[in-house]
Amino acid sequence: MTITTAAPRIALIAHDKKKDDMISLAAEYRDFLQGCALSATGTTGGRLINELGLNVVRKHSGPVGGDLQIGSLLVDGLIDCVIFLRDPMTPQPHEPDINALVRACDVHNIPCATNVSTARLVLSQLISVHSAA
Numbered sequence: 040m041t042i043t044t045a046a047p048r049i050a051l052i053a054h055d056k057k058k059d060d061m062i063s064l065a066a067e068y069r070d071f072l073q074g075c076a077l078s079a080t081g082t083t084g085g086r087l088i089n090e091l092g093l094n095v096v097r098k099h100s101g102p103v104g105g106d107l108q109i110g111s112l113l114v115d116g117l118i119d120c121v122i123f124l125r126d127p128m129t130p131q132p133h134e135p136d137i138n139a140l141v142r143a144c145d146v147h148n149i150p151c152a153t154n155v156s157t158a159r160l161v162l163s164q165l166i167s168v169h170s171a172a
């Protein structure tokens with residue numbers, strides 16, 4: 040992954056059954072995330088703002104196009120990292136949008152963490168790069 044010393048631009052997205060995991064993860068990394076430029080899909084973003092006081096640019100909710108909006112930012116080079124806690128056990132009505140976002144990450148070589156373990160590795164790496172800068 041390409042990492043610059045500018046504040047990382049991170050997109051945070053979680054499906055409903057993964058939202059509590061996202062809140063716990065973001066709470067764990069809150070000090071670092073406060074210094075990042077955060078965007079999120081609608082409901083995920085609302086919880087990050089209300090429960091953790093993070094400054095988040097909220098897009099639409101995933102099922103009505105939020106994943107596509109995040110994908111558009113990414114394609115324009117405005118996202119450095121995506122943390123997308125997908126629910127692999129529940130069919131989603133907007134599966135094509137989800138696939139499009141993950142595909143866009145691969146097309147543009149943007150790190151995309153789809154589970155908490157990977158998200159921790161990515162965030163830890165970002166922290167070590169930015170604390171050394």
Ligand SMILES: O=C(CO)COP(=O)(O)O
Nearest residue numbers: 080081082083100101102
């Ligand atoms: O559906 C989502 C991602 O595909 C997430 O959307 P919300 O954050 O609005 O629930």
